[in-house]
Amino acid sequence: MRLMDLDVIVTAPPAPGWGGRYWILVKVTTDTGITGWGECYASTIGPEAMTHVIRDVFERHFFGENPENIERLFRKVYSSGFTQRPDLTVMGAFSGLEIACWDILGKHCERPVWALLGGLMNEKLRAYTYLYPLPHHAMSEFWTSPEMAAETAAAMVEKGYTAVKFDPAGPYTMRGGHMPAMSDITMSATFCKAIREAVGDRADLLFGTHGQFNTAGAIRLGQALEPYSPLWFEEPTPPDNIEDMARVARNVRIPVATGERMATKAEFGAVLRAGAAEILQPALGRAGGIWEMKKVAAMAEAFNAQMAPHLYAGPVEWAANIHLAASIPNLLMIETIETDFHNDLIKGAIRVDNGFVIPPETPGLGIEVDEDLARAHPYTGKDLHLQMQDAPCDYANGNSFQGGAPAPAD
Template structure:
């Protein structure tokens, strides 16, 4: 069995567009006709350029290879061009293709991917969700309304979720770490207070920031929200300043989570070694793929740390997250996004029931991809999957964070 053909589909989720502006799906076919699906997570170049990178990685390092030889293909991609260091774009391309290889291997053997990774460790995976507007909420007002956030959180808890994530501390700016404005701190506290009062002890609060703050600013904000006992404080400073993140971790008393922008064990290991975070959030379509993150999970065990795979993408990466989660002892939870498009794209083959996911025993990733639906929604825009704003923090009027891909209004 050898890898033979590659097809790339860039599909755009319809409004409101949760999961990013587009998802890059890869379809890999072997010489004996087995099809594997993967997903390349958000890249720093547009989908046209990324298509070329994916094709190059496949042709250069994978075409004609036995899909079993994942370690060899990984080392080729990781070493390409005399690098042997994480290249976010190359790793994003390889990761989606690597996921497709596991899908192929599972289908060839009639076994789920987790059975090939050491077997089933977890019969249920705890799920969490970001707080999204409910149908009666105003899309513009939602992001600065503690009351609407509490309303959404209560809805999630009533559907069985035991953890909810929100990030009211804006802005999400390319200028790097900044000192939060007092309005942003007050708004963050108000969100935590309202959500905690709404859900009580039925759910954990997951506080996101997207690497927005200076070390001092992150400590200041973290200490302000600490009385509401968040389960985690996500990426409080830019992800490359490992020593500074460790200072935040030691000062705020809230578990630090990070990882959606990291790739390979080379970037995750220093986080653990320096005590910068105790919860790792790899995005499997970027971080190096399933096998590389299985290694990271093993490293995390040594440091008594847990994994909570990140998802702001489509359901193929979600399926990969679940297969990894089923096989490791130190899984905390998995992010999930429930929209009709996510569901229809994999024909309802993954379900969140009462806040938990039961890993499928179906071969491969355990999903059935609706290829026609993916092709029927091509991406035609010019933005990136996620983008940062250029404007600095507004210390006068406050800030309204709507994420790196604001909701589509139509």
């Protein structure tokens, strides 16, 4: 069995676009006619340029190769061009193609991917959701309203979720770590208080920051949140200085989580050695794919750390997360995004049921991609999957993080 053909589809979820402005899906076909699907997570370049990168990686390293040779394929790509170090763009291309190989192998063996990763460890997977506006909420007001966030949190707990994530802490800025405004610290503590009062002990609070703060600022913010006992303090400092994140972990009594912007065992290993985080959040469409993150899970197990696969993408990456999560002993939970478009794109093959996901028993990733639907929603914008703002922290008028990258309304 050999890998012979590649198609790349860039699809844009309809407004409000939860999961990013676009998703890059790859369709790989073998000489035996088996098709596998993967997803390349947000890259540092636009989708048109990324499509060329994906094609180059496929033609240079995957074409004509046996999809069973996952380890060999990883080493070829990781070492290409005399690198042998993490490269987010190339690893993003590799990750989507690698996920497609696992889909092919599962279909070839007529077994779900988790069965090829050591078998089923977890019969159901605890899921968490980000807090998005309810239909009656004013979106422009939601992101700075503790009351609306608490209302959404209570609604998600009624659906069965036992953990909810939110991030009211300030601007999503390209300027690197900054000291939070006192108003941002107050807003964050108020969000935690309101949500904790709304859900009680029925759900964990997951506090996100997207690497916005410098070390001292992250410590100040984290200590202000301690009375509400969040389960994690996500990416409190930028991911480019692991020792600084370790300083935060030593000074805040909330477990630190990180990994959304990291790639390969090299970066995750450094996090574990430094004691910078106890919860790892790989995005499988960027971090190196399923097999590389299976290795990271084993490394984390040796450090008594847990895995919580990240998702701000489409349902193909989510399916990959589910199979990894089903196979590892140190799973904490998985992120989910419930929209009609996510569901329809995989024809409802996998769902969240009362706050948990049941790993599929069907071959491969266990999904059927609606290719016509994906092609009917092409991305025509110019922005990246996620877009960081130029403006710095506003210490006079307050800040608002607008919940990722919602697509513009028609």
